[in-house]
Amino acid sequence: MNWRNSNTQWGWVAIGFHWITVFMVISLFSLGLWMVGLTYYDPWYKQGPFIHKSIGVLLFLLTLARLLWRYINITPENFSAHTAWEIRAAQVSHVLLYILLFSVMLTGYLISTADGREVEVFNLFSIPATIYGIEKQEDIAGEIHLALAVILISISLIHALAAIKHHFFDKDSTLKRMIGR
Ligand code: HEM
Ligand code: HEM
Numbered sequence: 001m002n003w004r005n006s007n008t009q010w011g012w013v014a015i016g017f018h019w020i021t022v023f024m025v026i027s028l029f030s031l032g033l034w035m036v037g038l039t040y041y042d043p044w045y046k047q048g049p050f051i052h053k054s055i056g057v058l059l060f061l062l063t064l065a066r067l068l069w070r071y072i073n074i075t076p077e078n079f080s081a082h083t084a085w086e087i088r089a090a091q092v093s094h095v096l097l098y099i100l101l102f103s104v105m106l107t108g109y110l111i112s113t114a115d116g117r118e119v120e121v122f123n124l125f126s127i128p129a130t131i132y133g134i135e136k137q138e139d140i141a142g143e144i145h146l147a148l149a150v151i152l153i154s155i156s157l158i159h160a161l162a163a164i165k166h167h168f169f170d171k172d173s174t175l176k177r178m179i180g181r
Helices: 012-035 044-071 084-112 137-168
Strands: 119-121 125-127
Touching: 012 044, 012 137, 044 084, 044 119, 084 137
Parallel strands: none
Antiparallel strands: 119 125
16 A cells, blocks of 8 residues: 555555544543543543543644545545435535544533643643633633533534445445545
């Protein structure tokens, strides 16, 4: 398998970006839901959000790199057996997934920096607060963050089911070329 994309195949760099994203999104979603239920005396009360925010910022940088890589590369062509609406639905959902990823990460940043504090990323570097002090910023951003995260997971699930349908029912290589086969 080539590291760059071709007309028929995703290269391993794009495949790596995709599956690392899947792993990070599922981890962030589960960790997010778990950590908000912790009490002040729990040892993970501070550690949970610290890890969540750090992974979240790394996912943001990874997604920027992914889009740059997509921009400077060709993307595999659509399958001729796919109908026009299937192709359109896939395009729309892929754009939506990228928009949702960025919106979830942005609202997470707005919760974390609501009181002017920067976001520490694994004690490696930090991202400064830029928009803060808005009335009820933490609560409002928190509610939008949760709602968008649930929408992101729901659309990802439909997206995954579509890939599985192509694999088992249509028996085409949509999924195979995203796992490098
Ligand atoms: C795709 C990426 C992300 C996903 C899927 C995600 C998901 C979640 C979920 C499900 C929760 C629980 C919300 C609740 O039950 O109220 C949460 C909480 C939180 N997230 Fe994220 N998150 C992501 C990225 C980020 C980023 C980048 C940051 C900050 C830089 C962040 C900061 C926070 C904070 C501070 C909370 C706690 C909110 C509270 O205490 O109510 N998240 N996240
Ligand atoms: C958090 C979960 C997921 C997210 C956020 C996500 C996101 C994306 C995005 C944005 C693309 C478009 C890539 C591009 O054109 O630049 C894509 C493609 C793809 N995804 Fe996912 N994905 C997720 C989970 C999954 C799962 C679980 C599967 C398989 C069961 C899957 C299978 C595929 C396939 C086969 C493609 C390539 C489609 C094509 O060649 O047109 N994805 N994914």
